[in-house]
Amino acid sequence: MFADLSMAPPDAILGLTEAYKQDPRASKINLGVGVYQDDQGVTPVLGSVKTAEERLLASEKTKSYLSIGGSPEYKTHVQQLLFGADHAVIAESRARTAHTPGGTGGLRVGAEFLKQHAGSATVWTSTPTWANHPGIFSAAGLAVKSYPYYDAATQSLDFDAMIAALRTVPAGDIVLLHVCCHNPTGVDLTMDQWSEVGRVAVERGWIPFLDFAYQGLGDDLEQDRQGLLRLVDEVPECFVASSFSKNFGLYRERTGALTLVAETDSAAAAAFSHVEKTIRVIYSNPPAHGGLVVSTILDDAALRQQWEQEVADIRTRIKSVRGLFVQGLAQRGVDRDFSFIERQKGMFSFSGLSDDQVSFLREEKGIYIVKGGRINVAGITSKNIDVLCDAIADVLKK
Numbered sequence: 001m002f003a004d005l006s007m008a009p010p011d012a013i014l015g016l017t018e019a020y021k022q023d024p025r026a027s028k029i030n031l032g033v034g035v036y037q038d039d040q041g042v043t044p045v046l047g048s049v050k051t052a053e054e055r056l057l058a059s060e061k062t063k064s065y066l067s068i069g070g071s072p073e074y075k076t077h078v079q080q081l082l083f084g085a086d087h088a089v090i091a092e093s094r095a096r097t098a099h100t101p102g103g104t105g106g107l108r109v110g111a112e113f114l115k116q117h118a119g120s121a122t123v124w125t126s127t128p129t130w131a132n133h134p135g136i137f138s139a140a141g142l143a144v145k146s147y148p149y150y151d152a153a154t155q156s157l158d159f160d161a162m163i164a165a166l167r168t169v170p171a172g173d174i175v176l177l178h179v180c181c182h183n184p185t186g187v188d189l190t191m192d193q194w195s196e197v198g199r200v201a202v203e204r205g206w207i208p209f210l211d212f213a214y215q216g217l218g219d220d221l222e223q224d225r226q227g228l229l230r231l232v233d234e235v236p237e238c239f240v241a242s243s244f245s246k247n248f249g250l251y252r253e254r255t256g257a258l259t260l261v262a263e264t265d266s267a268a269a270a271a272f273s274h275v276e277k278t279i280r281v282i283y284s285n286p287p288a289h290g291g292l293v294v295s296t297i298l299d300d301a302a303l304r305q306q307w308e309q310e311v312a313d314i315r316t317r318i319k320s321v322r323g324l325f326v327q328g329l330a331q332r333g334v335d336r337d338f339s340f341i342e343r344q345k346g347m348f349s350f351s352g353l354s355d356d357q358v359s360f361l362r363e364e365k366g367i368y369i370v371k372g373g374r375i376n377v378a379g380i381t382s383k384n385i386d387v388l389c390d391a392i393a394d395v396l397k398k
């Protein structure tokens with residue numbers, strides 16, 4: 001069986017990290033995978049996380065299994081961060097949450113649930129979208145199609161094309177939307193556009209599946225969820241896959257969630273019982289550590305405040321790097337207008353570099369950028385910014 005297999009192609013994003021690690025050049029720069037780095041090039045363990053871990057080490061009494069959907073405390077925290085503690089969805093008990101291994105786990109559990117209960121549905125993803133999205137849904141056996149999103153000519157959202165396409169999506173299909181910090185473009189919907197999308201979902205009868213992996217990295221924790229709230233105001237049902245990889249820096253702890261919102265408490269309970277069945281046959285129940293860290297922080301007023309400040313510091317650094325990057329290119333006489341980079345939100349900048357330019361940067365300069373031109377702005381530091389701007393200025397002259 002194994003002898004007949006040739007190598008699978010490397011992953012579009014994680015494969016770059018592997019190639020970067022193998023690269024012997026001292027000046028190499030990894031702007032591929034969406035992982036935050038501080039100005040020293042380190043992906044830190046947040047101070048709030050360290051303290052929570054110390055407390056857990058001292059107090060944890062068991063390593064016994066969690067329940068299939070995770071602990072009740074974690075679920076409550078996830079829902080309160082998604083909707084706000086006073087939201088009607090929570091008061092009316094219309095949401096149910098499963099702790100999943102990362103946001104990816106949440107997406108895949110949702111995909112498996114859909115295959116079981118809406119197997120003929122097509123999942124619609126934005127053009128472009130996170131490189132892993134189509135694979136997650138098609139691996140579950142669902143058809144995947146795309147709707148227009150980003151207009152490369154204006155470096156902005158093509159909302160007219162998007163909404164026109166969403167008006168043609170058949171009832172019962174699924175539309176995948178990024179709540180904030182769209183990956184890879186950094187271009188988000190306005191609140192009015194969210195309301196419009198919600199109205200079209202209701203008119204047409206398709207169901208939104210929201211990917212919410214960057215809460216707090218756009219404007220702030222509260223602002224970043226407003227699109228989700230607008231949508232939930234309109235639609236009776238939706239899925240949300242969320243992640244604490246980025247905003248708690250818990251990447252390797254695989255700490256995410258799948259939340260479903262139904263029309264009633266009883267519909268939510270019934271649907272969630274099937275989500276639990278889905279989980280049981282994939283990984284049985286979630287890993288505990290990351291969820292305990294999140295709950296420990298959010299349950300303690302001082303730790304929570306520290307964490308909120310740490311998220312704000314991450315966001316502020318990314319914003320300032322965007323400015324320095326645009327300035328660095330302008331200083332090198334690059335005449336293309338890159339000011340749009342400062343308008344994009346979150347970790348990524350959709351640079352407009354072509355695939356040939358991306359290949360040139362990797363091969364000739366040891367600079368790793370995702371195909372399509374997505375740059376992880378959070379990987380730019382005062383140490384590598386000059387090398388990066390020189391290299392981009394160079395490639396643009398070619």
Ligand code: LMR
Nearest residue numbers: 013014032033034130183
């Ligand atoms: C990314 O888009 O780089 C991150 O979401 C990490 C990943 O798993 O691809």
